[in-house]
Every structure is written in structure tokens, then in C-alpha cells.
Amino acid sequence: MTVLRDYAAAVTQPTLSEEPGRYDELTAPDGTLRPAWKSLGAEVAELTSDRLRRVRREIGRFLSDDGVTYTRPGEEAAPWRLDPLPLVIGAEEWAGLEVGLAQRSELLNAVLQDLYGPQRLLASGVLPPAVVYGHRGFVRAMARPSADPQLLLLSATDLGRNAAGEWRALADRTQAPSGIGYAMENRRVISRVLPELYREAGLHRMAPYFQAMRSAILASAPEHVPNPRVVVLTPGTHSETAYDQSFIASSLGFPLVQGSDLVVRDGAVWMRVFGRLERVDVVLRRVDAAWSDPLELRGESQLGVAGLAEASRRGSVRIVNGIGSGVLENPGLLPYMSAMCELLLDEPLRLPSLPTSWLGDPGALEAALGQLGSVVVRAIDRPGWRPSENHDELRATLVAEPHRFVVQEQVTVSQTAAVHGLGVAPVPVALRTFTMRYGSTYRPLMGGLASVLDAGRSVSSKDVWVLKGRPEDPDQGLADVLAMTNVRAPAAMVPRVLEDMFWFGRYAERTEDMLRLVLQTHALSEDFRSRPYSSGGATLRVLMTTVSALSPTPDPSPDADFRSNLLDPHRPGSVAQSLAALRDAAQGSRDQLSSDVWRAFGSTDRAAQALVEYPYSHQVAESAGRMLSGVLSLYGVTSQMMRDPGWYLLETGRAIERGLQLVRLLRATTTVRRGIDVDRDVHHAVLAVSESAVTHRRRYRDYVRLTNVLDLLLLDPENPRSLRFVLATVQTSLAALPTSTGSTRPERLVLDLLEELDRADLAMLGTVDGEARPHLQHLLDVLLGQLTRLADAVVELHLAGAPTPRSFGLGRSGHTRLEVRGP
Secondary structure, three states: OOHHHHHHHHHOOOOOOOOOOOOEOOEOOOOOEOHHHHOOOHHHHOOOHHHHHHHHHHHHHHHHHOOOEEOOOOOOOEEOOEOOOOEEEOHHHHHHHHHHHHHHHHHHHHHHHHHOOOOHHHHOOOOOHHHHHOOOOOOHHHOOOOOOOOOOOEEEEEEEEOOOOOEEEEEEEOOOOOOHHHHHHHHHHHHHHOHHHHHHHOEOOOHHHHHHHHHHHHHOOOOOOOOOOEEEEOOOOOOOOHHHHHHHHHHHOOOEEOHHHEEEEOOEEEEEEOOEEEEEOEEEEOOOHHHOOOOOOOOOOOOOOOOHHHHHHHOOOEEEOOOOHHHHHOHHHHHHHHHHHHHHOOOOOOOOEOOEEEOOOHHHHHHHHOOOOOOEEEEOOOOOOOOOOOHHHHHHHHHHOHHHEEEEOOOOOOEEEEEEOOEEEEEEEEEEEEEEEEOOEEEEOOOOEEEEEEOOEEEEEEEEEEEOOOOOOOHHHOOOOOOOOOOOOOOOOOHHHHHHHHHHHHHHHHHHHHHHHHHHHHHHHHHHOOOOOOHHHHHHHHHHHHHHHHOOOOOOOHHHHHHHHHHOOOOOOOHHHHHHHHHHHHHHOHHHOOOHHHHHHHHHHHHHHHHHHOOOHHHHHHHHHHHHHHHHHHHHHHOOOOOOHHHHHHHHHHHHHHHHHHHHHHHHHOOEOOOHHHHHHHHHHHHHHOOOHHHHHHHHOOOOOHHHHHHHHHHOOOOOOOHHHHHHHHHHHHHOOOOOOOOOHHHHHHHHHHHHHHOOOHHHHOOOEOOEOHHHHHHHHHHHHHHHHHHHHHHHHHOOOOOOOOOOOOOOOOOOOOOOOOO
């Protein structure tokens, strides 16, 4: 028997459990597969436990290679989880659900327009005023007759099935509905790991929906804007759904910006772009409304844009979704959805909500107080609030402010099969659906994001397959996508992204150079740790001292020191810290980078994990080598980028860092004479670390002299690893930047460095005074100081963006973007 037949046999067996029965998405009560699963044909019968376990491993690798993470509040970013088995919904069943979802979004839009407009719902008594005014999502600043009405463009609804198989709306997401990026990523991964099943399923592809979404967002711009500028406003890289936000921005082709990248002038929103301002017409908002405008809303916010609410009221910018749309997420609205639908749409509600009672109603309060043990108490606008387990305390809380709470039935959602252990097991599952306003109607996504639940908390996800009724049906029911402008969108990068690109280049080079040093030092350690008094042992001490100088807080044990360097992100200058900073810079400019960048990080992550699992000396070299391969692959990825200011700053950062690391390496290894044999071995190691050993061997037949090493690493204009070559790279890259004139401070400093190299006398540099080489030491000190000033000058001239956001209030300091950056 296959794994699904085993599952069907198991879940239809009688049990002694006291838990309420659940509707099974895969198996009917008689033990047969549901019609949607039956239609998948022979491929389903071939799903074995071994195959599903292999697929699960492949899923983990693909998600890691794509850099997919999710950050729970107060926790570190964690890998995204995806179960191999999809949630499958047949065409006939979806048709009814689709109508209910479209009507629900239309109703939510009508409620939004009414609450910020004529307020018929309040005047007629259909909706108690305290439900609205007691919810923090209602933004009074937007409830003005003169305000420009903004339609609800995007929404999400969380659904669950009851034991009878009927869908119920558990919650609505309208503030900044998230998850559609994760849904698309799930689809991409499942299509790769189960290609035969995916091809034969006859399901709706999701790509046309994203094309239609882009069209709808562009069409939402203020009238008479022929080529609208759209931006995605994000709280930053440490947001819970940072991946989802960057995925949407990259997929739709809109720049990902933070509040500091925007400014309001003369009632309009502008984006800072390399010394100028460019008008913004649409803001796809992923910052909660309360934090969107520190001028009118939360004064301590450093995430929003001062004046954004006023620009929205004037209609000079469209915000998707509008500030104040979060009031629709109020669970206190759920008891009144049917009545509101009758009043505003003049039709019955097709998709019922989870039975809910608002405790501002005295009758509902009295009933709830008598059954606290059998209902769920929720606050209408306190995310994360948990009711007291002491019923007396809970009663006192509810009686004091009843209008701030609702009670709901215990949620019992459906179950489906998920890969668990050596087979599959039933797990509770909920479905998040997405709807957009497309033209004059609302269209749900034929798919969605399913969540595997454990104690009400999402612990994994599933792809959602909506099957076609006929093979010839157009994907997503979209035969044609509304026309979009074919005018070339203006290319622009905000200063924050340019800074991220600069540091991306620097940290990529810093990581590579430290990895090469660790690999060379570890190789010497394997050969000479037991022979400390040999020339090789002396060379090992020199390199260990160099590692300690570049990355302090060494461990007395060489192997422990290497492991710390590769794994400890808190050790200054370590490979692990540089990789973490490199990843942070990549996150900040994710919409500008190829997805192949995250494959490189996936490779380094797996190498680090292998070193954690196998703490043996040979694993240090194995993991460091695999990390180096991953980092080197970034060069291939970035070489394919557009030659825009971001790329030139990336190259500038990489070249400056290469120069800095080279000079530091030479200062630590070549400025002291240690004897002929030790000097020869040290110079061999320096050439290997600098990736110039092969060139030296070809040119000098492996005859190692200090002057030859210095000539190759400092003065050679043809060696990509030489200081002269990297300075020429910096010179070329700086000249291509819009703010360069030929006489700016960074350009002058590059000329000074080149002149310093022109004056260098190799014979003089090699002269010895006692054991020291004072002329070489002086030159390297001068070069290091000038390179450091060059790096600072590039930041000051080319990366000076908006002033640091300041709080308008006296509350919390707000949210800031964490950085690990240094010289």
C-alpha cells in the first residue's frame, strides 16, 4: 500500500480520543480519497514514505538556497517550513468558495468607505459605535469629508472548515495582508520537487495573478499619471515577513524602500535618489498604520514618513491599503457582518464567519461570563494578548472594559496528511486566501497559503492547489491581463540601498580573505603543530598571530580557534561575523539582487552546520573550503548585474576592502625579518592567501624574494590581487557614479594612493634595520591610513542619504535597523 492509502486506513479507524471530530481534506469517511485527490491519478498512488522523506529533504535545501525565512516577534529569523503534500481543492468546491471570498472583499471595501465616509452603519444602529471607535485601527485623522477615498485593493481572509466540511472565515487581513510571497515560493518549490504530480494535476498556475496584481497596483495611481512610480514601504530587514515583502517587490518590479528613503514635500511623496527627489504615486504599504506617519500618528515611530497621512488625504499618492484600513481586522465586526452585508450590498452574506459575540452588548457579556471555560476570549486590538487563566481576574477585566473584547467558539479546523517521522500523520490545517480589486471586481487567488497548526500556532505550511474544471480553462480565470504602461520605468536606487551594495562588496571580500587565511593557516597547523621549532612551526605562529590580529579573542587551541572563526558571529572580524553582516546587507537590497545570491548563503549555511555536527580537524578545512566556494560564487552572480550606481558601489566596496585586507596581511607578515627559511615559508603563505602563488610561480619560477612578492602584490598593474590593480578598479568605478566630477575627495585620494605607489622603491622597502623593515612598515602604515580615509570619503560623498529618523514623541525609541559595520 502507498503512504496515502495507509493514511486513509488509519484516520478512518474508530478512536477513543475525546477530541472533537475533524473534517479530513484528503480522505472521505468511507476511507476513499476525496474527489480532488482521486483526480490526480496514478501519480498519487506512487507516493511512498521513502519518496516523501527524500522530497522533504530537497524542500529544505531549496528553501535554504532561496533564503526563505520567517521571524516571529521577539525571536531570531527561522527557516521557512513547507510540507511536501499540498492542500488540494477541486474546481466545483472552489467555485462556491470563490464567490463568497469575492463578496466578502466587496463588503469589506464598502464598510471601509462607509466608516470613513457617511457612516450609515453607525447612524442606522447596525454597527455599535464603540466597536469602531474603541478599536485602534480606526484612524480619526483619515475620517474627514475632504479626504480622498482610497479603495481596499488587497485583502486576505483566514479560513477553516468545521466538522461538517463548511468553510468559516476566522479573520480578515486588510492592514498589510502578508503571505502571498510565501505562497508563490511554496508553489515554486513544490513544482520542482514533485514535477510529475505538478504537471499532471491540472491546477491553476499563480504567475498570471501576480501579473494582474502589478497591473492593478499601477492602475490605482492618481489620475493623469501616465507612468506611475510605485514603491513597497517596508519596516526593514528585521520585519516578521521581510522575505514576503522583498519577494513581492522583486516579483512586481517595484523598489523596496524604508521610511527614511521617502519625504513629503508640498503635499506629495518623494523618493530620495542620488542627490535628487523623484515623485512617488503609489505606496504599497507594509508598515502598520500607527507607525506610518510620526507627524500625525505615533510620534515615536522611526519607520514611517512624516506627512504621509496628509499626502494621502490630498489624493497626491495612493496608499495600498490606505491608512486606517486596519479597522476591518477588528474581530468585533464579525457578529455584524451579515447585517452590514444586507444594508450595504443588499444581499445575504455567502461566507459566514466564526461565531463571535462582542461583549459591549450587555446580553453577550452576561452569557460569556457564565461560560468562560468553553469559549475563547479575544481582545479586539491587542495582538498577542492572552486571557488570564484565573477566571475571577478575567471576569474583572471583561467587566471593566467589555467593549474591548469578544468571545468566540473554540476553533476546530479540518485536518490533512503531513509528512511526519517515517510516514504521514493527520495535522490541523487553516487556509489563508488572497483577494485583489482587479478592474471593478474582486478576484480571489486560485490558491493560497495553508498553515499546519500545533496548539493554534503555525508550525509549517502547505502549497494550495486549486484544480481546473477543464484543461482549457485559463489560469486564474484571466484570459487577458489589463493593459499596463509599456513606458520604461525610471531606474533609481535610494541611498540606503546603495549603502547596502557598498557594504555587500566589502563584506564579501572580507569573508573571502579571512577564509583563505584560515585555510592556509589550518593546512600549516595540520603539518607543523607537533613541530613548533621547525621553520614551518615558526610560520604557523606568524599566521596564527595574523589571524588573531584581524579577528581578536583567539582561542588557545588552534582547532577551537578555527571553529570559532567559522562559527561565532560575535567574534570581531571572524568569518561568521562577516557572513552575518554580508547577509544583512543582502537582505537590505534583496529586491536588487538575483535569487542566486541566496544559493551561495545556503551553501555556507550547510558548510557551517556540517562543522557543528562533525567537530573534527579535517572538517575545518572541508567546511571552510565549501564556504569559500559559496562566497566566490557571488562574484559570478554580481558580474551579471546591470552596470548601474549600485553595481559600481559594490565594486568600489569590494576593491577597497581587498586593498585594506592586503595591506593588513603584509603588515602582519613581512615587516619583520625572521630568518631565510621562515621568511621563505611566510612569503609562500602570503602568496597563497593572496591567491597569487600560481602567478608568482610562473613569473619567478617559485624563487621567493620579498621584493618579488611586494612587486606582485603592491605594484603589478596586471595582477587583480595587487593594490595598484584594485586602486585602478576603484578609480574606474568612482568615475561612473553620478556624483563624481573628477575632482571629488574620493577621486583625489585614489590619485594620492597611486602616487604613493609610484614613489615606492622596492630595494629600499626590503632593507633591514635589526629585525625590522622600517621603510616597508612606514609605507604600509601610510597606505592603510589612506585606504581607510578613502572608504570614509566614499561613504560621506556617495552614500549620504536622509538624516537619521528622530522621534516626534517622548515614548519608546522606536524601531531601528540593526547593522554590523566597521572599518
